Amino acid sequence: MPQKIVKLTVKDVRFPTSLGQHGSDAMHTDPDYSVAYVVIETDGGMKGYGLTFTVGRGTEVVVCAVKALSGFVVGKTLEEIVGDFRGFYRLLTSDGQMRWIGPEKGVIQLATAAVLNAVWDLWARVEGKPLWKLLVDMSPEQLVSCIDFRYITDALTEQEALEEQMLTEGYPAYTTSCAWLGYSDQQLTQLCTDALASGWSRFKVKVGAELEDDERRCRLIRQMIGPDKTLMIDANQRWDVGEAISWVTSLAPFRPLWIEEPTSPDDILGHATISKALAPLGIGVASGEQCHNRVMFKQFLQASALQFVQIDSCRLGSVNENLAVLLMAHKFQVPVCPHAGGVGLCELVQHLILFDYISVSADLNNRMCEYVDHLHEHFTSPVVIRNAHYLPPKDPGYSCEMLESSVETHQFPGGEVWANLLAKAPE
Structure with a gap:
């Protein structure tokens, strides 16, 4: 019917x-x-x-x-x-x-x-x-x-997209819930302790207000998680290009895997400059949660301006446009590490990461998805995290339905x- x-x-x-x-x-x-x-x-x-x-x-x-x-x-x-x-x-x-x-x-x-x-x-x-x-x-x-x-089509044609292969497995997550910028050191320490006890091994720290504060907080997190676990930092568009390079260089001793949104989310060439400057330090650049559309992602990839692509379930034009970006990222061999958190973003993005791994990338090297432990209780089919991994949702739909x-x-x-x-x- x-x-x-x-x-x-x-x-x-x-x-x-x-x-x-x-x-x-x-x-x-x-x-x-x-x-x-x-x-x-x-x-x-x-x-x-x-x-x-x-x-x-x-x-x-x-x-x-x-x-x-x-x-x-x-x-x-x-x-x-x-x-x-x-x-x-x-x-x-x-x-x-x-x-x-x-x-x-x-x-x-x-x-x-x-x-x-x-x-x-x-x-x-x-x-x-x-x-x-x-x-x-x-x-x-x-x-x-x-x-x-x-x-x-200058980056990905329809015929190229038809050549992707399919495999099956699960998906690791990283947590942002421990280190929001407004949290005290005591709160940060307690949340990090709890996360470690729950099996988390990948942590993201918000930075960009005061350099001394960032150094203290990154040092605290790195000391708590040890040398082998993964640390990322996120400036949420705080800096100009030169300032970003200088600031992140100061944080390089804490060995972040990436700096996220170091400058304006629209500045493709600026991201390329930052990427080139930070490469010798082993620090990548991640962005995408405020990237308008597939055309911008195309240019970021063509300019080698990103080492980690961060799709968003609601910033782009739904599943349709995210599919285009996933396929382009695969062609350019750049890992996809989606933005999540907020309200419902974890519920939605879990579907995209599973599809990406099963049908497109079949690769978990440097791939992970953000997780924020807020507001899931308001959904009829909340996301399920076990051992710091997203478990595949079983209920029909896109996990968007909220409790009335x-x-x-x-x-x-x-x-x-x-x-x-x-x-x-x-x-």
Whole structure:
């Protein structure tokens, strides 16, 4: 029976994580982890759930953009969409008028991701499979038919994409939860101790506020985890190019595997300069969580500006565009280590990393996925971590569905949590 989409709703859902400094870094000092939460419904009684991640103020703008896109979705059948998924992707991203406020970047791309994530979730639910299994079971021809190759054929053609092989195994994770910038040394020490006891061996530290503080915190973490475990550092776009090289050189004695987002996420040549300067120190450059689209990733790869590609489930245009980046990264032999955390990003990205390993890379050398231990309790199928590894999700869908009670109590500004907080706020 065809599944005709008859309704799309979107809600502004926010969690007051700034109260505990969770998620704090050198540029985002008081984030309230949030989502624009999308539900699509069909005349067959099926629902698909999608989201895009934000950090508080501005979520209402993404909600408006989702509403503006809803007209391209409501009235279509799921079979019509997935039968020409490349065409539907272009319909959303290339409308002759709406593309002006993008194209394929910023708020409109975040909204596109939320809508398409819901479509993918619906498709996987209709097929009765978790999304990663839906992708793995596709023929190569069907898989690449979901990808828009426009603007990237000079790096990857459709024919090259059809040559990928398939294998099967699991995926290691790294933790960012121990060392948010706003955490005290005592809190950092306790969280790191707990993580080590739980089997974690890969740790990321937020840096970029004060060099002396960074040196102290990196020294503390390195002493705790020992010489053989992996340390990464993340500046969240804090520095200019020259400053980044100087600052990271000062932190080189702590042997970080990579420096993440050392400068503007749009500065491809700047990242290339930093990569070249840090290579003799054995430090790579990682970026991608704020990379707008597949075209930017193409240029980062062509310029040898990244040693680690960090895709994001909601920054790019959903699964469709992430597939393009995974295939390009494989061609350029650059490991993919996705961005996660936030609200729902771990739940979503677990499907992409499993597909990447099973169907594309078949390689775990220097590959890992970020994990942040926040807000998973608000999902009907929360991510499962065991021995510092993501376990494959078993429930049908894209793991986007949130508990109705969480959505209602955290809806902004009228939900119970926010009504209480706003009532206590000073005039």
